Amino acid sequence: MSGTTYKFEGWLAHDASAAEGKMTWGEFEPKPWEETDIDIKVTHCGICGSDLHTLRSGWGPTIYPCCVGHEIVGIAVRVGSQAVGEIKVGDRVGVGAQSDSCQNRTGTKCAACAAGMENYCQVKHVGTYNGRYMNGGKSYGGYATYNRAPSRFVVKIPDAIASAEAAPMLCGGITTYTPLKHYGAGPGKAVGIIGLGGLGHFGVMWASALGADKVVVVSRSRGKAADAAKMGATDFIATGEDEGWAKKHAATLDIIICTVSSADMPLQEYMSLLRFDGTFVQVGAPEDGLPGFLPWDILYRRLKLTGSMIGSPNGIREMLQLAAEKNVKPWVTEVPMKDANKAILEMEAGVPRYRYTLVNEEQPTRAGL
Numbered sequence: 001m002s003g004t005t006y007k008f009e010g011w012l013a014h015d016a017s018a019a020e021g022k023m024t025w026g027e028f029e030p031k032p033w034e035e036t037d038i039d040i041k042v043t044h045c046g047i048c049g050s051d052l053h054t055l056r057s058g059w060g061p062t063i064y065p066c067c068v069g070h071e072i073v074g075i076a077v078r079v080g081s082q083a084v085g086e087i088k089v090g091d092r093v094g095v096g097a098q099s100d101s102c103q104n105r106t107g108t109k110c111a112a113c114a115a116g117m118e119n120y121c122q123v124k125h126v127g128t129y130n131g132r133y134m135n136g137g138k139s140y141g142g143y144a145t146y147n148r149a150p151s152r153f154v155v156k157i158p159d160a161i162a163s164a165e166a167a168p169m170l171c172g173g174i175t176t177y178t179p180l181k182h183y184g185a186g187p188g189k190a191v192g193i194i195g196l197g198g199l200g201h202f203g204v205m206w207a208s209a210l211g212a213d214k215v216v217v218v219s220r221s222r223g224k225a226a227d228a229a230k231m232g233a234t235d236f237i238a239t240g241e242d243e244g245w246a247k248k249h250a251a252t253l254d255i256i257i258c259t260v261s262s263a264d265m266p267l268q269e270y271m272s273l274l275r276f277d278g279t280f281v282q283v284g285a286p287e288d289g290l291p292g293f294l295p296w297d298i299l300y301r302r303l304k305l306t307g308s309m310i311g312s313p314n315g316i317r318e319m320l321q322l323a324a325e326k327n328v329k330p331w332v333t334e335v336p337m338k339d340a341n342k343a344i345l346e347m348e349a350g351v352p353r354y355r356y357t358l359v360n361e362e363q364p365t366r367a368g369l
Helices: 016-020 049-055 163-182 198-209 222-231 267-271 296-301 313-326 337-348
Strands: 009-012 024-027 037-046 072-079 092-095 098-100 146-150 154-156 190-194 214-219 235-238 253-258 274-282 304-307 332-336 355-359
Touching (some): 009 337, 016 049, 016 337, 037 092, 037 163, 049 337, 072 146, 072 163, 092 163, 098 146, 154 313, 163 198, 163 313, 163 332, 163 355, 190 198, 198 313, 214 253, 222 235, 253 267, 267 296, 274 296, 332 337, 337 355
Parallel strands (some): 190 214, 190 253, 214 235, 274 304
Antiparallel strands (some): 009 024, 037 072, 037 355, 072 092, 092 154
16 A cells, blocks of 8 residues: 555544544555655654544544554654655654644745744644645554654654653653743743643653752642652642642742643632743643633733644754753653553543553564664
């Protein structure tokens, strides 16, 4: 089907029931090959909350059949003659949540792509799964044996980072790293991370690695307080247990990264934790929207309420370099690829502490692909 000697096979969703652990294994047709592409033999693929939203068409209609997974790590087995970068056959590489953008190939002037911020492309933003490439092909993700992606969005994985740990960095990691870096998390800053799940635990580790003076986790209970401290948190707020928490901690943070995906979260109280000129960054994307709030905190303290969308390929490379230098290690449980249906159910139930990475049992090496 794909014009190669190897088959593109993976866990396919045929309708919304796939989110109930009903994905089925099957063959799929990758995007038509272009000489700017790279084929990857998948060794590892992280499970992301986005996978669940997409399986059940929670963010809009999914293009079934769909193979999810956009935290892909593997070995480059085919590299196009016009591929950009220095990747060669045998290199260990990764692909995150985005695998293409317009790159100003459509004749329009895309400021985001021109500035190296492809993740904000407004013309042709192609997700690594459930998308359409400019040549008409569908994008299929990494719960699979192989993945095909445009070379511009394929990055080399530093030798210092294990594949199972690198995989969840490619979406979960970059989603929190990007806003922390952009809004100046570092020495002299107090950072708050709302929600200590797969995204939040990355936020804590990045804020610590970037040198923030104070890293505060905000969660409903203290059940994960010990974990937060091990990750680098300096303080912990339990909103369901600490009476008067909003008043006690008012105006103590410079930056807040909110990873929670809920229409019922106490947004007003969360924003009260910011100092003058503070920034609240929403990265969680609830299917039913965000709660309303009164404008007084924004008006009186010139607060910024904003969002952030994954990261660019260069941003991913920068993040991976920081992880290698600072020995940032996500808390990962490895799960056999054959158990993907069970794993997504556990993900939905909040079982992982704090990320799952699917592992193909047959893993190629650089010496023998």
